[in-house]
Amino acid sequence: MCSSERTPAMPVRRLLSPLALLTSVVLALTACGGTQSAAPGSPTGGTTLKWGWTLPTTWDPVTSSAGNDVNVLSLVYSAITRLDDKGEATPGLATGWKYAEDGKSVAFTLRPGLTFSDGSPLDATAVRKSLLRGRDQKDSLIASQLRNVEDVEVVSPTEFEVVLEQADYQIPALLAGKTGMVVNPKAFEADAKGVSTKPAGSGPFTLNRLVPGSHANLVRNPSYYDAANIHLDAFEVKAVTEPATVVAGLQSGQYDVAQLPPEQIEAARAAGLQIDLIPSLTVRVLDVNNKIAPFDDPKVTEALKYAVDRKALLETSNFGVGEVNVQPFPKGHLGYNPELENLYPHDPAKARRLLAEAGHPNGIDVPLTTGAPQGLPEQVQEQLKEAGIRTTIKLIAPAQHTQLVYVQHNVALAPDGFVGRESPLQALSVVYGPEGLMNPGRNTPEALLEKFEEIRTTPLDDPGYAGALQEAVAIGVKELPNVWLFSTPRIFARNPKVSPLPTGPAVQRFDGVRITNP
Structure with missing residues (x-):
């Protein structure tokens, strides 16, 4: 290391x-x-x-x-x-970094003598070009993570400064993954x-x-x-x-x-x-597009959350390896909110009542899109049926999943897995943000956007940082349609x-x- x-x-x-x-x-x-x-x-x-x-x-x-x-x-x-x-966050290509007092810039120091595998120098100029490409290239899928970057200034061959439009204390963790x-x-x-x-x-x-x-x-x-x-x-x-x-x-x-x-x-x-x-950081989840009927009704998506038996899914589809979870962070993570643990117990009767309140007293019929028909999708199908949610499994090639679910946004319900992100705010943005890959409905409550801003501008050593993360998780879990199932190693x-x-x-x-x- x-x-x-x-x-x-x-x-x-x-x-x-x-x-x-x-x-x-x-x-x-x-x-x-x-x-x-x-x-x-x-x-x-x-x-x-x-x-x-x-x-x-x-x-x-x-x-x-x-x-x-x-x-x-x-x-x-x-x-x-x-x-x-x-x-x-620990050193990688950079040996260290330091924030300005207002949190609107962070200065990094690179290791001396770095090169790319072809022998080209990996210096501050190369870092600048690479980061700005991620921000500006039209087909970039990390652009939203770098939107707050106003510029990357080269101070010396081994020093560069990330200049931000607003304070953002997530940058060192963010740059530990694909974005960095x-x-x-x-x-x-x-x-x-x-x-x-x-x-x-x-x-x-x-x-x-x-x-x-x-x-x-x-x-x-x-x-x-x-x-x-x-x-x-x-x-x-x-x-x-x-x-x-x-x-x-x-x-x-x-x-x-x-x-x-x-x-x-x-x-x-x-x-x-x-x-x-x-x-x-992996959590299994049901992706739900709340722009597609009948999931455009919050009562229907809430019914889904009560219809699944997470413990049974964990025991049968994952042979008990992992932990039941109703949120995007696993236990032990700073963003894990313990108050949510028993929020959605398995209650098919309550799910049926919610469907009736949404105008579906006889239940609903929806497709369940998956690249793997056996295992979890079949078990989810049986559980939802008990709650009056009748699904037809629609099999697609695994390679089509990203395109159909996250790019075209034309899939209503699909089993998936969220593998987490290096920055907690980045993870929340992926699943709940207005441009998040795992938020195909593109609906983000204003209260959650405000909480994102609080997380971004709070230093990581501030006593209120963990609380802000957990409050954001609570808003997302309660108001957005993702149906979290269980964490896996x-x-x-x-x-x-x-x-x-x-x-x-x-x-x-x-x-x-x-x-x-x-």
């Missing part, structure tokens, strides 16, 4: 309490060996780690449309800051669209070969600022197309580490694999030759990971 010291004046605040919710489960059993051969383009005889995960929607952080993309993008890009296990990933201007100035398949960053690895929909081969970047903590010569991200075959894939050597469906945990243990349960099975994976709520990293001989 980053060893630079934090600037004393840096305004940081714990976002997560000690993450003891879920611990790493390690079984010292035998299994098939890790990979000791190199991927194409890697040093001969070096170690290659094969990761069963998902390929990103794009290799350009500016146009990335899925929260999960950040995990793979972090392999090829470095961000200005990073989050530690407690969710605090620095893209090489040499690449996007020559071919901005080309970055989608040819990432140009300064992360621990560089993309060597890409087979869309299948896998990506990466090689170690010797110029990465923390290269001494990267012990793998090559990395292969392999798309998991059949989750049911993950254990077999790990046994055969197809993967060294892979995302594991919860129902396969016991099978993985029996196969001698090691299991890591890593606390995350990241579940990985790994070959015993692979050392334990780093924990971290926002991004899965591989710093310090080794492959060893038995």
Whole structure:
């Protein structure tokens, strides 16, 4: 991990309490060996780690449309800051930062001698161009997060100042994710669209070969600022197309580490694999578009919240791995509001009464759009039926989900997962903001917008900061249609030759990971 010291004046605040919710489960059993051969383009005889995960929607952080993309993008890009296990902003490309007294600017200091993977200098000028591209490019999906940035002023090759239109103390955390990933201007100035398949960053690895929909081969970047903590010569991200075959894939050597469906945990243990349960910011949710009838009636969306049996969904669809949750932050997060815990108990009778009050005494018929017809969607369908909400499962290709739900806004009801964001305000903006990807109805109460402003302008060490976050959560949960279900950890099975994976709520990293001989 980053060893630079934090600037004393840096305004940081714990976002997560000690993450003891879920611990790493390690079984010292035998299994098939890790990979000791190199991927194409890697040093001969070096170690290659094969990761069963998902390929990103794009290799350009500016146009990335899925929260999960950040995990793979972090392999090829470095961000200005990073989050530690407690969710605090810590040094990344920048060694420290300091706010002006009025909170309307924040000065960052970069590590000296930084370069992109192609050898181009990664200096304050490059950072400026990258941030302003994220703010100004027409198809940018991070533009709303940078709207408050008036300019980025270059002070010296290693110093820059983010000038804000109004005070915003969320900036250091915001710049720990896709918003703060620095893209090489040499690449996007020559071919901005080309970055989608040819990432140009300064992360621990560089993309060597890409087979869309299948896998990506990466090689170690010797110029990465923390290269001494990267012990793998090559990395292969392999798309998991059949989750049911993950254990077999790990046994055969197809993967060294892979995302594991919860129902396969016991099978993985029996196969001698090691299991890591890593606390995350992920919450399962039903996306609801309240611009589409009958969900344009608040009583109907409220009925949905009482119709689902969250505990039963957690036990059956996620095999009990996780926690029931009715809000966008998991327990332990600074924004988690404990007063909301029992807000929407399973009560199908109350749901039917609410439907009747909305003019639907005989219930309603609605489509349930999903890319995965089995599991959670089927269980949700049965639960809603008991409350008088009759659904027809409409199957779409998983790749269409983002386009239909978040871009075209023509899906009324869809199961989904929210993977959280580095900045709490950014997370709230995504799910409740007027331009939020997960707010397809684009309805944001004025009281919530006012609370957003309070969060933005409150220093993170102010005693009122946590309260403002939790009040915003309460408004969003009660007044907007999202139906939160349960929080989940990241579940990985790994070959015993692979050392334990780093924990971290926002991004899965591989710093310090080794492959060893038995």
